[in-house]
Amino acid sequence: MNARRAGIILNMAKNVKKLTLANKLAKRGDVIKPTEIISRQNRADNVRDIEDLVGAAGSSSSIYFSPIRTRKQRQVNGESLKMEPLKMESLKKEPLSPTRVPPKKNKKVDHTVTKIQVGSATVVKCKVVQEAAESPIMTDKIKKEMESQIKQELNIQESLEALKTVKTELVNQLDPNLYPEVQAPHPLWYNHLENIRIMRNSKTAPVDTMGCHRCADSKADAKTQRFQNLVALMLSSQTKDQTTFEAMNRLKDRTLTPLKLKEMPVTELENLLHPVSFYKNKAKYLKQTVEILMDKYDSDIPDNIKELVALPGVGPKMAHICMAVAWNKITGIGVDVHVHRLSNRLGWVPKPTKEPEQTRIALEKWLPFSLWSEVNHLFVGFGQTICTPVKPNCGECLNKDICPSANVEVKPKKKRDR
Known part of the structure; x- marks a missing residue:
């Protein structure tokens, strides 16, 4: 009877392909014949896994094993492990691996932004991140932007300072009692002239x-x-x-x-x-x-x-x-299209004129003779650069606040009117 049962067990072990240990034992011919048959009533307390067979092969104690159900299979199926007290103790004492226990995610605290409550308002205080500021790419980009901005600001400041210097020099040279009896069409005519001198000194014209x-x-x-x-x-x-x-x-x-x-x-x-x-x-x-x-x-x-x-x-x-x-002789004011245009825009003529010769006669009636020699050269250059015929640059003009024609849209003349 024992031989028959051993043969059945051996055949069962051969038919189970997944149990590599049983197959190896069968190939080697190491067939263990149990010396004692344990009753089924006590099977639950004495059952062992196939893995324990190797370690207990030389002992004289009776061991019953199942070639089909290994320890791993039973663990997967959720069966009790009370038959292995030593294994259980080792399992209990085994520390949980990081993979079994997901790491706790610490809540990130943003130290770069601080909110301060001031009354009913919330003030947000920002802190510059040192790592980002020290990044080579960010540093180069910031440097280029800052350099361009600084250059523009310096150019603007230099231009303004140069204009202020020239204006100060002219104001110092200006006699407050100069031309008191001049009856000009525009009361601020000398301010116009002084500003045009400043602008002409700071910008070269084709003339x-x-x-x-x-x-x-x-x-x-x-x-x-x-x-x-x-x-x-x-x-x-x-x-x-x-x-x-x-x-x-x-x-x-x-x-x-x-x-x-x-x-x-x-x-x-x-x-x-x-x-x-x-x-x-x-x-x-x-x-x-x-x-x-x-x-x-x-x-x-x-x-x-x-x-x-x-x-x-x-x-x-x-x-x-x-x-x-x-001949280096001043005989009159040379009035071309620029002088004609500017005289009308600035209100230097009592009423609008249509021809340059009419403008010349009107100017010579009130403009002091000592200024005749420079009017043409000043006005021509000013008309070529700032007070242009079609689109005057009123934003750059120092007379924009005292010019009667400032920011007035000028339409180009028709071809037949030229």
Whole structure:
């Protein structure tokens, strides 16, 4: 009977493929024959696992084992482990691993923000995080932004300081009793003039480097320079200073004298003058003027307004400026489109004027003679840079608070009105 039961147990152990220990024992032929059969009533107290078989094989005590149900299987199925008091004690004493007990998440306290209650209001106090501030990327980015802001602020401060310095110097030089009897159309006319002087000193205009007074050849004799001054003024009518300056350089490369201009073919002269406004008419006027100058003035220019205006293509504005530049004589105010526009915007004329010549007559009636020589140069440069024809930069103008035309939208003129 015992042999039969042992055979059955052995066959059962062979059929269980998952029990590797039983298979190994079966292959080795180590078949344990129990010497005593334990009754089923006491089975619950004496049952052992297959893993205990190896350790108890040499003992004489009777052991009953189940080849099917291992310790691991019973633990998984939740069966009682009271049959293994030693194992239970070791299990109880085994400390819980970190994987069994999830770590407690400590509540993060944000030390960078502090809320302070002040009455009914809550004040939030922020602290700069040192790690973020010391980060190389953040540091470089902050440095670049700060450098650009600092440079802009420094440039603005330097410009303001320079304007204040110039204004202080002019105010110190200003006599409070200066021009007390001037009956100007605008009561703050001298404030306008003083502010324009300050702005002109701080910003260069095209007229400063390319005006008619800069077009003559400084190495030529006085007579030739006067002639070249007249030619530049004749070309400057309704033409930008840059264009006039370039045309004068082309003419000077061909030796600009009355004789050379007389001998030059009209077509060649027109090509040299292009793209000056009305260059064909101006070429014709130059040819006629050269003939008069060579016949009547020994290749020089007249030294009075009457004879200058009599020359072909020469108007009052050109004549007065030519007298000031070429002969160093102040005979009147040279009023061009810039002086005409600014005089009307600033209210320097009793009533709006339509033509530059009307503006000249109105200005000369009240403006002190000592200021005639600088009005043209001041107003032309100011009109080229700030008080422009279509979109004046009133935000940059020192007269924005005392100018009657400040922030007035100016519409561009139609083509037929130009």
